Amino acid sequence: MEIRIKRIIFYFIICALTIKMVTIGLYGRSCFARDVSNSNELDKFLRYVIDPESQRVTPEVQRISQGVASIGFDKAPGGSFCTSFLVGRNLMITNHHCIHTQDECSRSVLRFNYELDSRLRTIKKIDAFTCRRIIITDERLDFTLFEVNGEPIKKYPPMLIRASEPIPDHKKRSRRLFPFPHYVEKELEGEFVFLIGHPWDHPDYQMGSEYQMIKKITTPCRVTHKFEVRVSSNNFPDILKFNEFASNCMSVSGNSGGPIFDSNLYVVGLVNSGIDKPWLETEPFAGFIPMSAIYSTYREQFDNLGIRIISEGCDLNLI
Numbered sequence: 001m002e003i004r005i006k007r008i009i010f011y012f013i014i015c016a017l018t019i020k021m022v023t024i025g026l027y028g029r030s031c032f033a034r035d036v037s038n039s040n041e042l043d044k045f046l047r048y049v050i051d052p053e054s055q056r057v058t059p060e061v062q063r064i065s066q067g068v069a070s071i072g073f074d075k076a077p078g079g080s081f082c083t084s085f086l087v088g089r090n091l092m093i094t095n096h097h098c099i100h101t102q103d104e105c106s107r108s109v110l111r112f113n114y115e116l117d118s119r120l121r122t123i124k125k126i127d128a129f130t131c132r133r134i135i136i137t138d139e140r141l142d143f144t145l146f147e148v149n150g151e152p153i154k155k156y157p158p159m160l161i162r163a164s165e166p167i168p169d170h171k172k173r174s175r176r177l178f179p180f181p182h183y184v185e186k187e188l189e190g191e192f193v194f195l196i197g198h199p200w201d202h203p204d205y206q207m208g209s210e211y212q213m214i215k216k217i218t219t220p221c222r223v224t225h226k227f228e229v230r231v232s233s234n235n236f237p238d239i240l241k242f243n244e245f246a247s248n249c250m251s252v253s254g255n256s257g258g259p260i261f262d263s264n265l266y267v268v269g270l271v272n273s274g275i276d277k278p279w280l281e282t283e284p285f286a287g288f289i290p291m292s293a294i295y296s297t298y299r300e301q302f303d304n305l306g307i308r309i310i311s312e313g314c315d316l317n318l319i
Contacts, residue, residue, distance in 0.1 A: 045192040045220055045263045057217055064265055065217060067157045068258060069110045069129075070198035071098060083197040083258030084110055085267070087145075087161065087307050089153045091135070094257030095272050096142045105131040110148055112156055114198065115215045127155065135305075136298055142272040143294050144257075145301075159259055162266035162310045163295040188245055188268060188290060191223050195249050195271060195286060197258030221249035221284065244289060245269060251286030260288050266310050267291055 051058050057065075067086040071094060082098035092110060099105055108131040129148040137144040195218040226245045249260070251274025260269040269288030295302055295309060302309060 048263050048265070049194060049220055060265060061217065064157055064159065064261075065196050065215060066112065066155075067159055068196045068198075068215065069112045069152075069156075070114045070215070070254075071257070072109050072111055073107055074109055080111070080114075080198055080254060082256045083254065083271070085196075085257075085259045086152055086156055086158045088158055088305060090129075090132075090148050090151050091158075091305060091307065092146055092148060093259075093270065094144050094146070095270065096137050096139050096144050097272070098257045099131065099134070099144050099146060100137045100139070102134060105134050105146055107131075110152075112152060127152075136301060138294075138297070141289055141294055141297065143270060143289060145298075158308065159267045160265070160308050160310050161291045161295065162262060162264070162268045163292050188223050189226050191262055191268075192220050193223055193247060193249065193260050193262055193268065194218050194220050195251060195255060195258060195260050197251070197255035197271065199250075199252045199254040218249050221247055221286075223247045244287060247286045247288065248284050249286040250274070250284040255286070260286070264310075270294065 049057060049061055069084050069086070069092070070080040071082040071084050072080040082094055084092045084094040084098070087093055099108055110129045110131065112127040112129070114126055129150050129152055132147045132149045135145045135147055137146075197216060199216055224246050247260070251258075251271050253274070255271050255274055258271045259267040260271055262268045269290050271286055271288045273287035274285060
């Protein structure tokens with residue numbers, strides 16, 4: 001009898017250890033966000049975005065910026081009106097107020113590589129793709145998902161979207177017999193973020209209208225506050241409630257439809273408002289729709305299209 005009890009205890013311990021190892025394998029460090037929650041938050045964030053030696057953006061930020069494109073009516077420089085970013089093989093996201101009809105889609109050109117060569121001080125060769133069709137457009141969320149002709153993913157990286165970013169609650173985990181990770185929601189409010197877009201106002205390069213709308217990466221800024229939005233429209237009569245966020249990032253005309261990134265270089269928001277007259281002495285401002293509100297509304301469509309979503313600290317497509 002005593003031997004049987006010892007054997008049961010032994011098997012119980014083995015099972016518990018196995019479950020814990022599997023848990024770590026599924027939800028280990030690679031699933032958690034970088035820790036930027038202590039007093040050195042800004043310093044840590046800057047290291048991921050700005051190279052401390054050269055004071056230029058890091059190679060990783062430069063890489064993801066290649067997946068951000070300007071929206072115009074032709075392939076030539078100038079004449080852009082919004083920003084968009086790649087989220088799939090040929091899928092892109094922008095604002096509803098930028099593109100929301102098939103006619104607007106048919107006339108729109110997505111211009112990748114619209115950047116200034118820092119050595120030659122000239123615009124690089126623009127790589128243009130035309131808008132093929134609108135997949136989703138939502139006036140309430142000021143959001144449009146559309147498809148382009150061709151496969152820009154062969155040259156440019158798609159963004160990873162952060163649907164939510166919970167953080168591990170170790171206090172609750174320690175009380176459990178089997179310590180599966182427990183998560184509590186991490187607020188966007190107070191986080192350091194940055195924008196990548198094609199703003200009209202580009203003070204770094206004052207070389208005439210043909211050089212406007214060149215890609216710009218903002219300096220790190222912060223999500224300042226949130227406010228509840230209740231909205232409906234003729235196409236969507238049901239009232240939709242979500243939190244919209246404000247930041248002290250600089251967003252001007254042209255930034256609309258661009259991504260706002262967190263310290264993990266995940267897209268946390270879709271820029272939809274900013275400052276109309278940046279030449280006036282006004283405080284920097286950028287308003288954005290959280291990607292969590294968009295994903296929760298169109299979860300099934302996003303999942304069916306294979307759009308990469310980061311949720312609960314993990315890439316859902318990799319688990």
